[in-house]
Amino acid sequence: MSIIVAGGGIAGLTFALTCHEIGLDVQVFEAEQELQPLGVGINLQPNAVKELYQLGLEADLRDIGIEAEEWALFFYGAHPIWVEPSGTLAGYHWPQFSVHRGHFHMRLLERVVERLGPQAVV
Numbered sequence: 001m002s003i004i005v006a007g008g009g010i011a012g013l014t015f016a017l018t019c020h021e022i023g024l025d026v027q028v029f030e031a032e033q034e035l036q037p038l039g040v041g042i043n044l045q046p047n048a049v050k051e052l053y054q055l056g057l058e059a060d061l062r063d064i065g066i067e068a069e070e071w072a073l074f075f076y077g078a079h080p081i082w083v084e085p086s087g088t089l090a091g092y093h094w095p096q097f098s099v100h101r102g103h104f105h106m107r108l109l110e111r112v113v114e115r116l117g118p119q120a121v122v
């Protein structure tokens with residue numbers, strides 16, 4: 001079976017890696033001429049990190065991201081109003097990572113091209 005993915009965002013590229021991992025032929029079609037490292041910081045929650053670890057991307061996450069220890073809400077830089085632990089410190093089996101969306105996107109693209117070949121993203 002051949003899979004066609006419409007869109008090479010972080011979801012499409014991750015899905016392509018998953019299809020490849022389970023032995024399916026997959027090709028990603030992206031509307032933009034060139035993918036660029038756009039965005040701001042995003043938090044990859046433990047349920048997402050679990051999937052990314054299963055794709056062998058732990059070293060990539062550690063390279064581009066920061067393992068988040070806690071989530072905190074401050075009032076104008078003063079004392080924290082609320083603080084709670086994140087990831088493994090909150091009891092999950094997987095950590096939470098804070099990453100720059102653009103860096104994460106580009107790393108996924110690198111891995112897709114490396115594993116599936118340059119023809120995988122059109």
Ligand SMILES: Cc1cc2nc3c(=O)[nH]c(=O)nc-3n(C[C@H](O)[C@H](O)[C@H](O)COP(=O)(O)OP(=O)(O)OC[C@H]3O[C@@H](n4cnc5c(N)ncnc54)[C@H](O)[C@@H]3O)c2cc1C
Pocket residue numbers: 006007008009010011012029030031032040041042043044045101
């Ligand atoms: C400020 C901000 C903070 C965020 N924080 C978090 C966070 O902490 N945690 C979190 O999980 N998420 C967060 N998000 C959301 C997260 O960034 C997005 O949900 C995610 O990037 C969406 O990825 P995607 O691949 O689904 O879609 P997109 O990144 O939108 O990718 C879709 C791709 O499909 C292409 N496309 C569209 N239509 C077609 C078509 N017909 N044919 C071919 N290609 C097509 C587009 O060009 C695009 O490249 C945040 C978002 C913002 C803006």
